[in-house]
Amino acid sequence: MNLDLWNNNKDSKVFTPDPIATKNAMNANTAIPQIVPLFISSGLGPNGTADTMISDLDNGFLIT
Numbered sequence: 001m002n003l004d005l006w007n008n009n010k011d012s013k014v015f016t017p018d019p020i021a022t023k024n025a026m027n028a029n030t031a032i033p034q035i036v037p038l039f040i041s042s043g044l045g046p047n048g049t050a051d052t053m054i055s056d057l058d059n060g061f062l063i064t
């Protein structure tokens with residue numbers, strides 16, 4: 001399931017939390033900017049990458 005967590009979320013993006021960029025995009029009638037959260041881009045995975053959640057979970061399950 002931990003690999004599914006990575007596969008299902010690795011391409012996730014969220015709308016920018018920047019209120020100025022959001023307001024400017026809405027006023028210009030353009031798409032609201034999106035960002036890739038740091039957790040998804042470098043903290044979640046993929047498996048085999050040092051210091052990522054997916055690798056840490058996988059290693060933990062192998063030990064137990």
